[in-house]
Amino acid sequence: MSPFLPLKESSRGLIVELARALKPSFPEITAAWRNRMFEEFQFDGRVMTSLERLNLGTGFALFCQGEFGSFAENLRYFGTRLAKLQVESTAVARSLELYQLFCEPYAGKAFADRRSEVVAALEMFSSATFVAVSVAYFEAQRRASAALLSVLDAELSAPDLPALLKRVLEITAATFGAQLGVVLLRDAEAESLKVKAAVGFGADPDEDFGIRPGEGFSGRVAMTGEPDILTDTDNHDEELNPIVRRHARSLWAVPLKKSTEEIIGVVEIGFAVPYTWLPTERELMRAIADRSALAIDRAQMTDALRERETRIAELSGHLLRVQEEERKRISRELHDETGQGLMVIRLYLGMLESCLPKAASSKIKETFAVVDRTIEGLRRMIGKLSPLVLQELGLISAIRKEAKDLGKNAGVKAHVVVSDNFGRLSPEIETAIYRVVQEALHNVAKHAQAKSVNIQMDRGEDGSVHLVVEDDGVGFVQRTHSRLQSFGLAGMRERIVGLGGILKVRSGKGKGTRIEVLVPESPPVALALPAMAETHFNVRNAAVSSGSTAS
Numbered sequence: 001m002s003p004f005l006p007l008k009e010s011s012r013g014l015i016v017e018l019a020r021a022l023k024p025s026f027p028e029i030t031a032a033w034r035n036r037m038f039e040e041f042q043f044d045g046r047v048m049t050s051l052e053r054l055n056l057g058t059g060f061a062l063f064c065q066g067e068f069g070s071f072a073e074n075l076r077y078f079g080t081r082l083a084k085l086q087v088e089s090t091a092v093a094r095s096l097e098l099y100q101l102f103c104e105p106y107a108g109k110a111f112a113d114r115r116s117e118v119v120a121a122l123e124m125f126s127s128a129t130f131v132a133v134s135v136a137y138f139e140a141q142r143r144a145s146a147a148l149l150s151v152l153d154a155e156l157s158a159p160d161l162p163a164l165l166k167r168v169l170e171i172t173a174a175t176f177g178a179q180l181g182v183v184l185l186r187d188a189e190a191e192s193l194k195v196k197a198a199v200g201f202g203a204d205p206d207e208d209f210g211i212r213p214g215e216g217f218s219g220r221v222a223m224t225g226e227p228d229i230l231t232d233t234d235n236h237d238e239e240l241n242p243i244v245r246r247h248a249r250s251l252w253a254v255p256l257k258k259s260t261e262e263i264i265g266v267v268e269i270g271f272a273v274p275y276t277w278l279p280t281e282r283e284l285m286r287a288i289a290d291r292s293a294l295a296i297d298r299a300q301m302t303d304a305l306r307e308r309e310t311r312i313a314e315l316s317g318h319l320l321r322v323q324e325e326e327r328k329r330i331s332r333e334l335h336d337e338t339g340q341g342l343m344v345i346r347l348y349l350g351m352l353e354s355c356l357p358k359a360a361s362s363k364i365k366e367t368f369a370v371v372d373r374t375i376e377g378l379r380r381m382i383g384k385l386s387p388l389v390l391q392e393l394g395l396i397s398a399i400r401k402e403a404k405d406l407g408k409n410a411g412v413k414a415h416v417v418v419s420d421n422f423g424r425l426s427p428e429i430e431t432a433i434y435r436v437v438q439e440a441l442h443n444v445a446k447h448a449q450a451k452s453v454n455i456q457m458d459r460g461e462d463g464s465v466h467l468v469v470e471d472d473g474v475g476f477v478q479r480t481h482s483r484l485q486s487f488g489l490a491g492m493r494e495r496i497v498g499l500g501g502i503l504k505v506r507s508g509k510g511k512g513t514r515i516e517v518l519v520p521e522s523p524p525v526a527l528a529l530p531a532m533a534e535t536h537f538n539v540r541n542a543a544v545s546s547g548s549t550a551s
Contacts, residue, residue: 007128012068014121019060021110022103026057029102036098047085051095053078054129056103056122072132079136084278092133096126144284147175148291155295164299165197168292169267173199175288176281178269180247184211184218185256185265185296193222193266200270201243218253218266225263227254227286231274244268250275254286256293264293317498324431331385339378346371380405384438395430396422399437399455410445412453412471419458425465429519432495433457433467436503439488440469440515448473448513463521465501470514475507 007015022029030052037043037051052058059071082092100122111118150171158164165183173181180200184193193211214223221228230251233244244251248270256265267289277285349371353364383389383401390398396418403414425433437455444453450473457467489505492515496503501519 007068007124011121011124012063012066014117015056015125016063016066018107018111018118018121019056019063022056022106023060025106026060029099029106030055030057032102033095033099036102037095040094041091043087043091047082047087050078050081050085051087051092054092054096054133055099056125057099075129075132076136076139079133080140081278082133083137083140084280086279089130089134089137093130096130100126140280143175144280144287147171147284147288151288151291151295155298158299161296161299161303162197164295166199168288168295169197169199172267172285172288172292173269176252176269176277176285177271178252179272180244181267181269182244183256183265183267184222186213186222186263193218196265201247213263217251218268221253221255221266221268222263225255225257225261227252227282229253229277231276233270244270247272249273252277252285254289256289256296258293258297264296267292313498316494320495320498327385331382334378334382334385339375339382342371342375342378346375390430390434394424395434396457398430398434399457402434402438402441403453403455406441406445406453412444412448412450414441414453414455416455417457421459422457423459426522429465429499429521432499433465433517433519435495436467436492436515436517437469439492443488443513444471444473447476450474450512465517465519465521467517467519468514470512472512475509475511475513477507477509 033055034048034052037048043051053074056063059074062068062071062074079092103122104119107118107122108115151168154164154167154171158167165185169181169183172178178200181198182195182201183197185196186192187194191212193213211219211222213219217228217230233249233251250271250273251268252270253266253268255263256267257263267285269285346368349364349367353361356364389401396416400416403416406412406414424430441453444450448471450471453469453471455467455469457465459465493503496517496519499519501517504516505513506516507513
């Protein structure tokens with residue numbers, strides 16, 4: 001919105017008339033005002049120059065041409081500058097009051113018959129000027145608050161550290177009107193500052209370009225931990241990146257400090273013209289840097305945690321694969337060595353039976369029974385470790401066998417329902433689904449006190465695998481993050497998550513337990529929980545489609 005001076009048309013006409021009448025006296029009025037201001041405030045030249053631009057004597061040339069809008073622009077610019085110079089608004093009000101007081105005697109002589117009217121016009125002009133300057137002060141504070149809020153918003157919305165750095169740099173450059181900017185972060189391994197984000201360079205700066213703390217302008221800021229500026233890069237001997245020197249005539253830089261005062265980097269912005277910062281600008285840039293440093297530190301910790309979780313997930317998947325291979329190896333050894341040994345023992349017992357008297361035959365038969373039970377137990381163990389039926393006949397047959405064994409060994413009736421379009425899956429997915437069902441049925445037999453269990457499997461339109469294992473047992477009270485949480489359930493979830501799938505467990509005391517699994521058709525390259533799978537899982541009907549077969 002364009003600035004304006006809140007004056008009535010009648011008052012504006014009187015101000016123009018007054019400015020023309022006082023024009024010869026403005027040098028004397030301004031000199032008296034300047035002396036009094038120095039006596040009361042001892043302001044430096046920058047502040048006095050800005051305050052003087054608010055006075056009637058400075059604007060008379062514009063008033064004579066009716067350019068009140070231009071004077072309002074002037075008030076906004078110098079009002080903002082005074083805010084950045086940290087001049088109190090009370091000092092601005094006193095400055096306007098003094099100038100008015102020094103104008104009144106001259107105005108009284110020039111307009112003896114209209115003195116009260118002229119004095120009222122001067123008061124109105126001072127009030128309107130102060131209102132315009134106050135608006136500029138407010139806008140300066142609003143922009144500073146908006147910049148800090150934008151950094152906070154970037155921290156909350158940026159998906160990763162590079163995006164956060166880019167956004168912080170864009171906010172900083174836009175806040176101060178800079179043409180370029182760069183964020184350098186400390187590289188602990190290289191013991192130097194590395195470029196991590198840049199704006200305004202056209203082509204991105206070389207990320208391999210490193211600056212050691214203490215070397216050059218940026219290195220000095222990183223070493224001292226204090227903000228610094230270069231007002232003229234052309235006449236500066238310190239080491240500067242050639243691209244920075246080519247694009248910027250002046251530079252501002254502030255350190256990025258963690259709460260522990262550890263310096264993690266530097267934020268640097270550049271301007272196409274020589275430009276020195278004002279006190280408020282220096283403080284605002286430092287505040288942005290401090291807020292950004294906290295955000296960067298959190299983002300770095302988040303990235304490190306995410307990377308660690310990825311490594312843990314990769315390690316978990318690797319351990320599961322190694323576990324499966326070890327199970328296969330053990331099952332082969334049991335089959336080839338222990339199993340063959342038991343068969344030889346049984347053969348020798350048969351040979352021995354024909355040579356012993358009938359009195360010893362009963363003991364031989366008992367031994368036969370022990371060996372047969374051992375062989376049967378060994379076969380069950382081998383089947384649990386590496387079921388041949390899964391490798392040779394597939395997932396459906398293996399699950400049906402597990403259901404049959406549950407009824408035989410635990411007396412729990414198991415019902416398996418599989419959709420007609422289920423088909424074969426990749427060995428990795430079939431193994432994971434089989435192990436989940438195996439563990440779920442083991443829990444049913446050991447803990448659930450259930451009479452029946454239902455196993456349902458079908459395929460989605462996108463090929464995803466949907467599994468439900470539900471029993472009518474005693475259930476259990478779920479405790480999130482409890483130390484008592486079942487390692488069996490945790491192992492199931494780890495297998496499914498490793499395939500990019502989702503596993504949910506619903507249970508309650510006396511309400512049975514329901515395990516629901518959704519796995520994509522093809523395992524992802526990266527371990528993740530797909531949002532599409534989550535949505536599909538939530539809206540999926542647990543019931544099996546009408547075209548299904550049951551055992």
